[in-house]
Amino acid sequence: MTRYRIALVPGDGIGTEVLPPAEAALEAVGRRHGIEFAFDAFDWSCQRYLAEGAMMPADGLDRIRGHDAVLLGAVGWPGVPDHVSLWGLLIPIRREFQQYVNLRPVRVLEGVPSPLRGAGAGDVDLVVVRENVEGEYSEIGGRMGRGTAEELAVQESVFTRRGITRVAEYAYALAEDRGRHVTSATKSNGIVHTMPFWDEVVAEVAARHPGVRSDKEHIDALAAKLVLAPGRFDVIVGSNLFGDILSDLAAAVAGSIGVAPAGNLNPEREFPSMFEPVHGSAPDIAGQGRANPLGAIWSAVLMLDHLGHPEAGAELLAAATGALADGVSTADLGGTADTAGYTRAVLDRIGPPR
Ligand code: NAI
Ligand code: MG
Secondary structure (H helix, E strand, O other): OEEEEEEEEEEOOOHHHHHHHHHHHHHHHHHHOOEEEEEEEOOOOHHHHHHHOOOOOOOHHHHHOOOOEEEEEEOOEOOEOHHHHHHHHHHHHHHHOOOOEEEEEEEOOOOOOOOOOOOOOOOOEEEEEEEOOOEOOOOOEEEEOOOOOOOEEEEOOEOOHHHHHHHHHHHHHHHHOOOOEEEEEEOOOOOOOHHHHHHHHHHHHHHOOOOOEEEEEEHHHHHHHHHHOHHHOOEEEEOHHHHHHHHHHHHHHOOOHHHOEEEEEOOOOOOOEEEEEOOOOOOOOOOOOOOOOHHHHHHHHHHHHHOOOHHHHHHHHHHHHHHHHOOOOEHHHOOOEOHHHHHHHHHHHOOOOO
8 A cells, every 4th residue: 555645735716626526536546556645734825814914834835845745726816916825825835846847738638629620639639848936937126116107127037057957858758758749939039048048958958859859939939839730739848937828828729727737846756746727716616616626636647647656647537538528527618517516427437446
């Protein structure tokens, strides 16, 4: 029996509704594969911020440092500025735990209609690898002359050789296990310092992986191609900002933000990695039992992969997509099932303990 301690951070809104299905699914599939999970729940959220003035306690990171992984629902709620919830919880976890890879698989699944005419089930199967700890999302900069006609703001991007190299190495290694094709997102025609540097370092990494085909595309053209021909991509690697935008775009191309999963990985495993659905707290449907838990369940699949149990992960993903293929889906996908109903259909498709 392999045991894991998992930190659960449901967060806000539907984050609290999609994590219990992921927990139940992990327990069910774990029983078939000799895996046992001990879940520790933490109430870090905007609600906590409003009551106690902080998204998480001062020693929050130390409380989860020893866990094998973190499963997060969603953070953000009206009344708390989004930069407070993001920088008070998600970004500190990503940075302190050196989760420098944000992994976002995108697939058009059977039973999930893509808004694109040409994208049927199986046509799109790509992974966005986003740099997750540096780049455009930096604290360096400032504002001057607030409220005056001369008011100005400066925000610096930070790109390091080490940072680019390690995320590109991850992308190329991943491509070697997949379709052997990496597309790098750039904008070296307009952003004349950081992006040529990004291109150079990615090219050095590419040279170490001669078996992988390399392309680079300017971000604007790449966004258009993702819509026009999403099927021609395998692994897309991008900076923090470019990867953020491309992965939401790609998730929309695949049909629904509610199904998209993400992993924040520390590939060296010195720290826990964190798994979370791409969607937010969805205040418009929160509390109604209508949230699609597939993004959270698929994130649990990424966690199983990362912990070294790809067979268990594949079984869980097959159960979740099997339910969709059989016509059981939530309202965001055009179905009639509620969160509990879809979850039941997934659990029914996971075999009995063996
Ligand atoms: P959102 O993803 O919460 O919602 C966008 C739309 O998609 C809404 O209409 C919502 O009902 C729908 N939706 C999202 N997930 C769904 C699911 N699982 N099932 C069914 N429908 C679903 O994005 P929004 O509205 O921009 O943000 C709401 C809050 O969430 C904000 O405070 C934002 O900062 C936060 N947020 C947090 C993220 C995170 O924790 N990583 C990511 C994105 C947003
Ligand atoms: Mg985003």
